Amino acid sequence: MVPKATMEGARDPPVAGKRRRGAFTVVFLAALPLLLVLFLFGDRAASIAADTQLWSQVTQQSPRRSASSSRDRLLGGLLSPDFDEPATCRSRYEGSKRWKPSPFPVSSYLARKLRQYEANHRRCGPGTARYREARAQLHSGRNGDRGECRYVVWLPIQGLGNRMLSLVSTFLYALLTGRVLLVHEPPEMVSLFCEPFPGTSWLLPPSGFPNMNRGFWSSCPESYVSMLESGVVGYDNDGGGENGSALPPYVYLHLENMNLRLRNHTFCEEDHLALDRFNWMVLRSDSYFAVALFLVPTYRDELGRMFPAKGSVFHHLGRYLLHPGNRAWGVVQRFFDGYLAGADERLGVQVRVVPQSGVPFEAMYERIVRCTRENHLLPQVTDEPAAAAALPANSTARAKTTAVLVVSLKPEYYEKLHGTYYANATASGEVVTVYQPSHDGEQHTEARAHNERALAEIFLLSYSDGMVTTGWSTFGYVAHALAGLRPWLLVPLDWSGRGADVACVRPASVEPCLHSPPSLVCRGGKDLDPVAHLPFLQHCEDVGFGLKLVD
16 A cells, blocks of 8 residues: 555545545545556555655655756757657657756767768668668678668677667767668567657668578678688778679678677778678677777777767767667656655665675675765764654755665665665755665566666666766666766675775766777787777776776
8 A cells, every 4th residue: 555644633624525526636646656656566665655755744845856847858969850759759858857967068060970870861771762772782692882871780689788888889880880770679679769760760670681590699601700711801902802792791790798808800990991891780799899989090080070078978879879668768757757856866876786796785785885975975874763853844944855766686775775764864864765666686688578677777877966886787887878977886896795995986987888898909010908098098997907988
């Protein structure tokens, strides 16, 4: 049941039947968010309802902070104004009302490139005459001359965070190379995201590509590395004909994290010149390889014009490309508006502990508490019961309210943090409420409903004012990059719970980390550390050998 607030000594005066019905309607509408959460989250609803009641008395007579309706719905020129059916994707423009203003202005050049890309996708996308012509060439068994329409087909792998990072990276590659992005959508991703481009589709038609059922792997004959080794393709136009017409019909680029490095022959200048001769490319990656594209001199000037602030790449492209479908967005909207929107501050806490790490719960929880305490993210508690912090009924003051959103596969972190602030008053009088929308226990990337909940929670986190995230977690990377926030990053612990002296650190930028930097043994060169030569790169705070973009 949803708990019902009462006031001692208060009685309803007699009213007419019409007024009673009106009062019932008001009460029902006020309770509706709680009823929805009860339906959606089961046993989690009782704690959510209790937290909501706890702080209602200190907020009901004061205007709560609400998302500004004056926010730029086109995100500074990122989004196209050409979508005329908002009901098909409610998140595209509603999401901008909940995000904090972006710390990064959108360059006019990036906005122009996005509009140009959209026009090209409409000309060359599925269902067009140009697409049918390009697909006929694909099935002919040879590459053909350089076509007007060229494509990169994205294949998903790993969990949702990895998929979002690699999808944005692939889109950036398409922008740089004049290709059209096509997405292979497996059952667990059906309608997970909205169509991002107006007047066309980014979905690869079901029968649109040869050998899709057979699969691709790093050493398959169609892979770029295999073609190099066998002499099918070479540098300096010594393979495939002058225009690439004698090349195979497509090339497969495998950019999966392998032994903590991306493959050789993927981010050297000569490799991208060779890859550019293929009209069709299939790409699979589990990494944020957008960082590695900055290592290719051919692309560097163009990237600099699109992103004057290097630390804004995923922030802008993620907000442009990734819009939750209506099912996932419904969860975001109901939960945010019902429980998070009215807080003075919102703190997101994302906890990801992989089973094989063996990190004890108490050690990880202690690190979270230390991080929030030492950086003044949450107030100290006292020995007094929480009820002692309630303000007198005639007080004109209002206690500050902070809503904490815990996102984790496990319930224990929420339960202990919720219990602490539910049972004890805070030293400052601040009212802290703690919520966790779901706790699936284990990751189930193969399940559509699991992915919808995960996507909803990524976006809920991205509407925070501050964030604590777990090192190495791609899920956390996506959330804080969408938000445009530098989070407090929990320093990785070893199996015994030992780690660095500090509980958490502040990253240099909002950009995600590339865990698996590429090997840069190019022709006549050495595998040098790019951080020593490129001022906009540094090693990651949580992954010492990783790379990230900074300003």
